[in-house]
Amino acid sequence: MVGVAIAIAIFFTTLVPLYLYMSTLHNLYSNELNYRRIRDIDRATESLEIAIEGTVIPLSGMGNQIRLVLKNTSPLMIRVQRIWAMDVEEAAPIGNDPCIQTPIDVSPGWNTSLRIDQCLTNFTGRAQFIAVTERGRLFASTPVLIVGGRLASGLYPYTLTVSVINMKRGDEYTILISPQGDADIQPRSITYKATASNENISLSFGATAGTFLVYLLENGELIGPGRLIAPSTNPAEVTLPDYWNVVFILARTEINPQTIDIEIMAPSRVLEGESFSFDITLSLPAQAGENVRINHMAIQNSITLSGDYEPGTLYCIPLGDILTPGSTTIALRCNLNAADLRGNNPGSITITIHALSNAGTGQDSGLAYPSDSDSTSITVRPQRQR
């Protein structure tokens, strides 16, 4: 009886507690495993997108800003514990300290924007931002180029376009841009030499927001209001991003059509009954203010033949098309047959081109260019065997 009692006592005081203790431990372990599994799933579910924005607000006096946008694309609340700004080239944190150490909560589906340019003061190189979450995940941005503490891709987010209309051929035009305050622009000056009268150009400059004074100089001198049709002042003031272009319209340069010099290049003598060719060349004086398109038909129609030639054998091929100022070009190459002579005496052919009022047309002005006249005589010799 006593033995049974002792056996029962041993059972209830040792084995049962041992079993209960084991069971408790196992439950504890099981709970820990579950907790760890939940934590791992939560960690794996975390998803944070990091974007870098460069904004330039010089007019507000806030200077250049670089902001980090944290977008929580997971269904969980994410607490960003720290943000590091890493120097990608050196593989080290910029400043050897975290950029932001204050915890930031980002709700599911929301995003938050943080100013981070204070971490990049005077930094030049490739920077990458790494956000460390409370659950121990690291999320990195794509590396971006920073120049002097400013985001390179956002250095000049705007474009200022400067147009100059009716430039004078041969003159040098300089556009000077003076940024006001914190505004910046690149390049700040461009010089262009006009190659034709009344030429137009449009140039674009990368700029930040802000106010700029745009100067236009002609041969190194500021163009006065008398020469400008628009704008009313030189320099012109423009403020980006409200206005993004400046158009300087200069008074149009008057073009006086120059007389085109016509010359007939023909052989001095030909044999009777033979075919020969001659060229008609045109020369445009260098004073001409524009290119001239040759009027072949008018020139061909102005050719007059007389003497010993076979009628109906003249035909011409147009060659050159455009005359630039100061150039000479063959406008027509013509063929003609000399007639058979009736005796042993030599004959002659006279080719004449009369003065024209429209030998060519100005490409820019559309004006008709006149030409002078020319004439040449060709001796026609009899065949020897006759």
Added chain:
Amino acid sequence: MNATISPPPKGRRPRTSRGDTILLAEILLFAGVVTLGVALWALSLGYVSSQGTQMSREYDRMISQHRILLVIEAASLQSNIVWVSNPGMNDVIVLSCTIYPKTQPSPGIRYNIEPTVVAASPERLETIQGCERYPGEPPYIVELWYMPAHLYNRTDPARNVMSAQVARYEAR
């Protein structure tokens, strides 16, 4: 021959030692059973207690390994400094820190730094200095071996290895 048995005298029984012997035997038996039972009980308690302690230690080791987590947040290859935090639930101790080219195999636990305790708190940032650097071309792997701080035994490196876990970080 008839044997006559005389009746006992009236009013007084003759005293014998037979009852004493039985009682003594019963007492001795009872004492023996009780002694044996107590001894068995004590033995059982000792065994259970020992088993309980052993189980506690084993479960503690297993649970601790699930509760620890070390994160390498940043590393400076210029100064061989590694910034770590511990978002887990147990303090950890860092045993080894190596920086080696990604193209090379892991050198494993090197016990190359003074063991550093990192408290369990995501807010706290600790620095690990003096990491062993292996030559080679980037990118590099920063590798830390760590274990639950309360399981660390300075005199038993082999046992420490059994509880150690690794954290890695790629530095370009």
